[in-house]
Amino acid sequence: MSASELVITAKQGFSDFELDLNAALPLQGVTAIFGPSGSGKTSLLNIVAGNLRPRGGRVVFGDEVWQQSDPGVWVPPHRRGVGLVFQDGQLFPHLSVRGNLDFAAKRAPDAGAGHAFRDIIAAMDLGDLLDRNPQTLSGGEKQRVAIARSLLTRPKLLLLDEPLSALDSARKAELLPFLETLKSQFNIPTLYVSHDVDEVSRIADRVLMLKAGKVAGFGPTDDVLSRFGLQAGRNPYEHTSTLLGIVDEPSPDTDLLAVRVGQGQIWLASDLALKPGTDIQLKISARDVSIATVRPEQISIQNMIEAEIVGIEQAKRPAFQTVALSVYGQRLDAVITRKAVSDLALRPGGKVYALIKSATFHP
């Protein structure tokens, strides 16, 4: 076994899924733990941090054994030197920002050179926040404090549990550069849990792909992402809009479910026989929405609905723009090319037709 690997072996049944992990991760750079929710990403972090103790599991960090069953070894969480940053930062509410940072600094081991308090404050740009109360911080600020607080304990390993997931897209864009700083300036081996392709492709050196509690792939970021047909800017789990609708009277000859959204109607292929009048939530990926300025005819897309443009902004990839539409008062996003926006002369206030290629739904 190499001295610079984190080896994790764990097998445990949970109420909703079975975890069966076997991984050796290089202790170098950023390793993304990637997969849909419920795939076991957070369980893996908790096993490494020592918050979960699967029977018969084994965790070895370099040449330190953290968990082993025969002979039994168990290093409790506070002796592992693992910095764990949760989704919502988890700042201590009874301490100020400075108090939170001091809490960590006081408990850092003396041995070994660490980064100075003020370097870390500067890197995370916390100078103006030190005397604030955590409850008054924005989501992104909380995360920066939480990351700085972890760094101050001089961790041997950083675990970031979806640090951006609680933030809206503008805040995400603000925080991402800090995560890149974290990587380049502090060089602490990091496990980064995420289900966002964009984040992973920007930050991770390699990806451990999890599916239903098992390792589905492991390797350099681009290899793994392309093997699973994932690419930045086309996120399988995010940027969807939600439209609320009501199930209409069925039309037996089409085998389709009719859903009323405002005065418009959307057809869905469904095996579920839902009662007319049922409320229904439609999840529509922004990629599956096209825009037409006149009502198209002779087209296979059946779902077209009148909409008004309320805003246009740059999407994540330069060639694309996000067009925010209002559909009978509900927000529907479309991601289309910048060229299309200019060719069709789309602008806020314009009346258009939204063409919806597909939708998933939850009654």
Added chain:
Amino acid sequence: MSLPDLSALWLTLQLALITTLVLLIIGTPIAWWLAQTRSRMKPVFEAFIALPLVLPPTVLGFYLLIAMSPDTWLGGFWVSVTGDTLSFSFAGLVIGSVIYSLPFMIQPLQTAFEGPVKQAMQTAASLRASPLDAFFSVAVPMSVRGFITAIVLSFAHTLGEFGVVLMVGGNIPERTRTISIEIYEHVETLNYGDAHALSAILLLVSFFTLLSVFMFNKRYPAHVRV
């Protein structure tokens, strides 16, 4: 009208203070255990601790009196160590009051220790704080309201206790005669003047104790997770 004999009031305050201190020391670890455990026995313990809320104090007092008699191991042990019986003694009153007020200490603390505190303990561990360190530096300050509520409820509940004290302690002046028993005595002997005075004192002490808690809680709001 002369001032009534206040020895019963002092005895009661002493009893309430000592009971609350004992409860704080034994109740905190029990509440912590209940908040953390995944044991299937948890509901059994919870039901047992809540018993004094529903049981008539006389029933509780009766069992305690039996348990404290010198024939039992507890009562016998006490006699062999102190040379005195546990029943009809101040120490016996403290034991009775501790059991009687146990739920008033444990339940607010258990509630405070559940929820955000649990996750905060994991966070503290990832910041290299040992469990004991994290308990005092994170769990306790995050649970200040729970502690204040628990302490005041236990104190106030012990102040007003009657049935258990009467059963276990009897009615021995300056030893086991607490204020509620003294008032009962005055009423029995138609000495309404002293009953009035002592009742008013107990009423005011109780009211201002509770008032201070509510004012404190207003000034020190619960930690809201945003």
